[in-house]
Amino acid sequence: MLPPMISFVTWNRAGLNAQNLTELLNTTEDFELYIIDNGSLDDSWEFIQSLKDVRIKLRQRFDVNYGLVYAMNYILKKRKKEQFYISMDSDVQVLTKNFIHQYMKVMDTFSEVGLLGAVRDGFFLEKNINCHMEIRNKVGYYPFHVIVGCCICIRPEIFEYLGYWNEETCGADIDISARINKRTPFTTGFIPTIQIDQTQRISCEVCLIREKCTLIKKGQNCFDLYYSKYSHSEFAKIMQGKENAYLQELYAEKRSAYCASIHDPDSIENHIYNYEAAKENFQFFKENAN
Structure with missing residues (x-):
């Protein structure tokens, strides 16, 4: 089996990026790590450049932040056909050293599972989620219809149906579970x-x-910088109408699960793609998160 692709997108919060990338690379798991820095203004990119690990297959900095989905799809376009895909948010610290083995054990046991998500302790209680564990051959998981996307694994076969993350809404994990289920x-x-x-x-x-922090010398820190430019809450309000309209079309079977990407011209040519909606989303982040 090919080592899975891990997608990791950074944007400021250099301290967390350093902690979580270091923790990830301290595992002995085999994977191919693709890192995009979305135009950070702190020391994130300098830290990424300093990393030395043969499992890092791409490290690239975008001068302009067009949003998380834009960067994630840039990475996803590079996935090999038979390769499992793991998306890890930059605020995720993996504490289970053999996490890929754990993902594969469930995927191998339950061939019907297309996407698995890992969550922090207390998440189910916080979100009032009550679900029953499915167990087969002493391997188990919790079937659920909406999965938070902070640390997910997707089997390769499903990308024939999914294509890419949805650039028309930039909702990421908001609609991918619906598309799958x-x-x-x-x-x-x-x-x-x-x-x-x-x-x-x-x-x-x-x-x-x-x-090595350059912000400390200026009396600043990377977290205050991050929150001063954080605009996802504002974007979520703007995006809600697009998301609702998209889901209505999906449920009415006017749209397939497939989402095209600006990084893959063939996908746009052969599938529905609302370029104006995607462009509007990218423009929002360009104007508000740089």
Whole structure:
């Protein structure tokens, strides 16, 4: 089996990026890591350039941040046909050293599962999620219809149906579960055997790159910088109408699960793609997150 692709997109919060990438690379798992820096204004890119690991197959910096989905699809376009795909948000610290083995164990046991998500401790209680574990040959997972996308694994066969992340809404995990469960033969669920942490802020005292931090010298820090430019909450309000319209078409079977991408001209030529909607989304992030 090919080593899975891991997609990791950074945008400011250099302290978290350093912590979480270091934790990921400290595992002994075999994978191909693709890192995009979305125009960070702190020391994220300098740290990424300093990493030395043969599992890193791409490290690239975009001068302009066009949003997370734009960067994720740029990476996804490079996935090999038979390659499993793991998307990991930059705020995810993987605590389970053999996390890929855990993903593959469930995927191998349950061929109907197309997407598995790992979540932090307390997530089910926080979101009031009550689901029953499916167990087969002592391997289990929690079937559920909506999966948060912070740390997910998708089997390669499903991309024939999915194509890419939805650039027309830029909702990422908001609609991908619906696309899978409503318009493909596959299902989604949570994996209980992978532990992650999603601490949103760490102190400069424990930061791995504090000695090289250029912001400290200016009396600043990477987290204040991040939140000063964070615009996802505002974007979510704007995007809600697009998302609702898209889901209505999906449920009415006016749209397939397939979403095209600006990074793949053939996909746009052969499938429905609302270029104006996607362009509007990219423009929002260009104007508000740079």
